[in-house]
Amino acid sequence: MNPPSGAAFPPVMNPPSGAAYPPVMNPPSGAAYPPVMNPPSGAAYPPVMNPPSGAAYFNQGYSQNPVYRNGPPSMSPPTGGRSPFKKPGRKRRFPIWARVLVAALALFIVISGSLYAYYQANYANSINNITGHQAVHHVNIETTDSHGNKQNQTTSNDILSGKRINILLLGSDNDGKGGNNGIGGSPLAQTDIVITIDPTTHYVGMLSIPRDLRVTIPGHGSGKMDFAFSYGFQLGGKDFTNSVTNGAGLAEDTIAYNFGIHIDYYAWVGLSGFVKVIDTAGGVDVDVIHPMVDDNYPDDVNKTGNTVYDYKRVYIAPGPQHLNGVQALEYVRTRHSDLVGDFGRSARQQQILSQLKTKLATPDTINKAPDLLKDLQDALKTDLTVSNMIAMGNFARSLDTNNIDRITLGPPTFASSIANTTDYAPICAPIRDQIAKMFDVQSKCIPQADASTGAAVAQVTNSQPNLALTTAPQAQASLATSLQAVTNETTERWQYVDPKEATHTILNLMLASVFGDITALE
Structure with a gap:
């Protein structure tokens, strides 16, 4: 580095005149210099540590910074506390996928709730008004199969699980004929058809009992078959559903008493319901x-x-x-x-x-499915559930309709006219044979009148043998059985069913009852 041009060098500083230099300091006399410290024999000198050349000298620690033997002190915050130098951070947010999942779940709950409310308002009430109504029995009538075994009510939810079942299809007026409007009167049953199904052999039989066939109605003596439902209907008071279940129960009892056929289920249709469905469609x-x-x-x-x-x-x-x-x-x-x-x-x-x-x-x-179901609320009653009907529909689709046995207990083979009346008297010998064959039971037939004279048989009282009014213990047992059945049915009825499938199934049951044909269930 040369000084700039024209710049003068600073003057040479000489000591002041007469000033003496400081004296030379010699060691004291006799003082010895400290001993020379030689390394132990055989010890190797530590390697010479040369600093790196260039700028790396300062970058690698060879600067004027303090030197620590064991490394720089730790800067970690004290245990259990937050470093005084660390600023509080923002709260941790849910990841995006979690927020999307929660939103989707909330949307699903809202939609499900809306669908449930729609189902309850448009389908569930109508379905519950139609299905699951147990027949009410007032007498205890025992029936036996061909092997002498007592026939009991089917209680399984799977009605086609192996045991033979018998279903009574009832069709009646319910529009006020002669005061018989279902409130102040009592409708007559124009249709009494018993369908028997053996799931094991796939045998199906259909027995039609004419409305004018004279039978013994438990507790009411001799009368036309159509009056069995009517007499029972009157026992239900002003509650329409209760009236139908009482009517169905007495119709079942009448069939069991006269022919030895135990009924497991029933379906009643008011003909006005058929009319409404056709008009709505x-x-x-x-x-x-x-x-x-x-x-x-x-x-x-x-x-x-x-x-x-x-x-x-x-x-x-x-x-x-x-x-x-x-x-x-x-x-x-x-x-x-x-x-x-x-x-x-x-x-x-x-x-x-x-x-x-x-x-x-x-x-x-x-x-129009909700409207169709509403048309049938007071025109179709049954103790079957929707799942029962679906199972029967699937079974009906597997049937060969040409192999279904169909018998009507009418003239000339099974009945004859009673003089001076519009009634028919049963011809018991062929009836017993046909029922035993079709239903696999110990059949019976109650004679009603002499076909040539029209003389009616004696009125049947409640004390007649084989016909016992329900006593208190029997009533309690019957009530317990009924309550258990209602519990089973109610549990199933609360299960969700596809509304359109339920609608079609119920409409098929109505058609089967109107036409008296199991193939309508397909």
């Missing part, structure tokens, strides 16, 4: 093969007469026809206007059944 289209004329059609729906047994004239023109509910019912029920008798009636029923099922499968009608 918008009617049905059929091709009428020939003119339908019936001057003896029972006037029991939207009636014009005032007595119990009013009749009216029915006429349906041939060709393509659009039928409303009343017309469709007349078309399938009329017995006196078909050129081929009951075969023609069965064909008409299948025709309406096919058209109605096609109509019920359309989107417009499916959307």
